[in-house]
Amino acid sequence: MRNKLQYSIALSLIISVLNLGALSAQENLMIDKVIAKVGTQNILLSDIESQYAYALEQGASPSPEAKCGILESLVGQKIVVHQAKLDSIEIPQEQIETSLDFRINSVLRQMNGDEALFEEFYNMTVNEMRDNLRDDLEQQMLAERMQAEILNTVNITPKEIKEFFNAIPSDSIPYLSASVEISEIVAKPEVSEEERIKALKQIVDIRKRIVEEGESFGELAKKYSDDPGSGSKGGDLGFAERGIYVPEFEAAAFSLEENEISEPIESVHGYHIIKMIERRGNQINVKHILVKPNINESDRMLAKEKLDSLRVEIMEGKYTFSEAVKKFSLEDVPSYHNNGKIMNPNTNKPLFETGELPSEIYFAIEEMEVGDLSEPLAYPLPTGETYYRLIRLDHKIKPHKASLEQDYAKIQQFAKESKKSAYFSSWLAEKISETFIEVDKDYFNCPNLEELISGDRI
Incomplete structure (x- = not known):
């Protein structure tokens, strides 16, 4: 049972991070109590209930076992934090505040910078939320730092990789899907001068209607802006710090006075006019209207033809x-700095299943041989724009039973993760035996924790 719990806690700490988002207005009404003590660290009833509520929101089924799992995971996290403090590991306060600001500002941006809405939703002010999260965030960062220091020492030798693979029963060796490595050359259709002038004329006209004729900036943003995210909100971008916007937009936005409307500016997205709504410290809240020059069919065809000609020249x-x-x-595009190689965003490696x-x-590469180039392919972007690209097939592995010869890198990764898990489980077992632990067994009857209780029942 002890081994099972150690593995469960170790796995939880390796693949997850402490959830700080599971807060609700009801939490403030809860009569809190200490559920467990781990060294100098306390686990509160509210810690369990907030994470349990979050799990239910994510679709988990309600059960006492789920609460036990949360408590077991928190015991493991507290052991790591307790050991971090014993080892004098510290997180600079500035780093904690920066991380806290990032979290709070991310939520505020989704709420369009509306602190009243934030307070209504969370039943606390922004500053109260900061105070509420600060200790939890510090503990999360301590646990992550401690875990990184423990696991950074874990390396694996070729002999261990071979032993790991050979220990897998032959009937359990997995079949792996076909996989490939690919590279790209990307072209963006260029806007014609005619369309560029047309877009500039439109944004100048919109600004004139606001500044000289008194029309509403927000209403014209809803009607004409090509930014779908802010256009429906009257152009409102919410509060943001420096570094959020593209350079041309940022320079113009931060130079404005309250209620001032910028002259038309050009960025990679098109032509903007910007209105300053409010400054708050180093943050600004602006509205904008974006007019994108149209890419017409002839522009697209020209981009494809250039790529097709380039394909012939390469061949x-x-x-x-x-x-x-x-x-x-x-x-x-990221591939430009990697000689065109496309990296798998799920693994940050070049191999794709x-x-x-x-x-x-x-479908383009299905019948291609290694080294072949595709015809120009449409490359749709999340922004709604379409670029074009050539794809080269660099490497191809057919579906097969996993082997050291073909899949060494994958097996190395699996073997190293297995060794990390075993190493961390062993480390945790040692620290559990050295750490004073009390658990409120009357409230949570969690059998996996029974052996760990070294003190009296709370």
Whole structure:
């Protein structure tokens, strides 16, 4: 039983972080009490209930076992924090406040900077929320720092990787899906001068209607802005600090006085006019109207034709693929700085299982040989824009039973994670035996915690 609990806690700490978002107005009404003591650390009833409520919101089924699981995980977290303090590990206060600001500001941005709405939703002011979260956040950061220090020492040798793989029963070795490595050259359709002038004329006209004719900035934003996120809110972008906006927009926005409306400015997104609503310390709340120059069909066709010509030049040897990336690919895409190689966002490695690929790439490379280039493919972006790209198939592995020869990197990763888990479980077992633990057994009858109770019942 002890081994089961140690593994459960170790796994929880390795793959999860303490949830700080499970707060509700009801929490303030709860009669709080200490449920467990771990060294110098207390676990409160509110800690259990807030995480349990959050789990229910995420679709978990209500059960006493779920609360026991939360308590077991918190005991493990408190052991790590207790040990971090014994080892004199500290998190600088400035780092805690920066992380706290990021969390609070993220929520406020979703609420359009409306602190009254924030207070109504959470039943506390922004400053009260900061005070409410500060200790929990510090403990989370301490646990993460301590865990990183413990696990950073874990390395794995080729011999251990081989032993890990050979220990898997032959009938349990998994079959792996087909996987590929791919690279890209990306082109963005260029706006014609005619469409650029048309967009500029429109934004100038909109500004004139506001400044000279007294029309509502918000109403015109709803009617004309090409920013769907803020347009429906009358152009309101909420509160933001420096570093949030693109440079041209930020420079103009921060230079405005209250209620001042900027001249038209151009950014990578198109033409804007900006209205200053309010300054609050180093934050500003502005509205904007965005007019994007239209990309017409002839612009798209021109981009595709350029890529098609480039494809022929690469195939004929005029450019190597790497040279073509540096000379012609769009610098804003991450692959540009990696010789065109596309990284899997789920693993941050270049290997994709074919099921992870966008459908247009999957079908384009299905019959390709390694080294082949695709025809120009549409590359739809979350913004609604469409770029185009050539895809090169760099490497291809067919569906197969896992083996050290073909899948060494994957097996190495699995073996290292397994060793980390075992190492952390062993570390935790040692600290459990050294740490004074009390649990309120009358309130939570959690059998997995029975052996850990070293003090009297609370």
